[in-house]
Amino acid sequence: MQISLQQVVPFFFENGKAAGSQLWNQSLSFNKGENIHIIAPSGSGKTCFIHFLYGLRNDYSGKILYDNNDIKNFDAEKFSSWRQQYISIIFQDLRLFTGQTVLQNLEIKRSLLPYHPQSRIEAMAKRLGIESKLTKLCSTCSYGEHQRIAIIRALQQPFDFLFLDEPFSHLDENNRQKAMELMQEEAAERNAAIILTDLKKIDYFNAEKVLYL
Numbered sequence: 001m002q003i004s005l006q007q008v009v010p011f012f013f014e015n016g017k018a019a020g021s022q023l024w025n026q027s028l029s030f031n032k033g034e035n036i037h038i039i040a041p042s043g044s045g046k047t048c049f050i051h052f053l054y055g056l057r058n059d060y061s062g063k064i065l066y067d068n069n070d071i072k073n074f075d076a077e078k079f080s081s082w083r084q085q086y087i088s089i090i091f092q093d094l095r096l097f098t099g100q101t102v103l104q105n106l107e108i109k110r111s112l113l114p115y116h117p118q119s120r121i122e123a124m125a126k127r128l129g130i131e132s133k134l135t136k137l138c139s140t141c142s143y144g145e146h147q148r149i150a151i152i153r154a155l156q157q158p159f160d161f162l163f164l165d166e167p168f169s170h171l172d173e174n175n176r177q178k179a180m181e182l183m184q185e186e187a188a189e190r191n192a193a194i195i196l197t198d199l200k201k202i203d204y205f206n207a208e209k210v211l212y213l
Helices: 048-053 077-087 102-112 117-125 141-155 173-190
Strands: 004-008 027-031 035-039 060-066 087-090 161-165 195-200 209-212
Touching: 004 141, 027 195, 048 060, 048 087, 048 161, 048 195, 060 087, 077 087, 087 141, 102 141, 117 141, 117 173, 141 173, 161 173, 173 195
Parallel strands: 035 195, 035 209, 087 161, 161 195
Antiparallel strands: 004 027, 004 060
């Protein structure tokens, strides 16, 4: 799978705001197996960009293509099929079911189109230090634990692209590195691409492309 951008600019940008960007109003292609790091301060449109790529918003000019298919032409069913098979995501607001246990949140994702057995969930939880939380309600977990839950959840499905929208904001440096190592290993296993947005450069993310928004 390939994702291509053709002169994408948010409708709500003021004149000249996209000037100097290495992403907005550019022609770019992202391929399987690449790591892409997008760096920008708050208010530059990082979350909007991830939402554009995932098809949650289409208030932009230009085109976003999945394998030469303009995603503005996708209906809900077609988007659902692409997301289920080719795209996983960690939203900045995480979107967990707080009334369910941690394991139930992870199983919901895994059961839709399983990639790993349940034993891998338990191994990932142990690796990220939340194995004791699996039977607890998500509502009882800290925000940093929620972020680790969302990271593990995103790895339970097949994907060619993994979209990460500032996934580490409430993790200390040690836990950030552990989570990033896990995601890069999982992406390498699938020969998948990671598109990561953050406020600053993350040195332990092995990016082939670094773009300043």
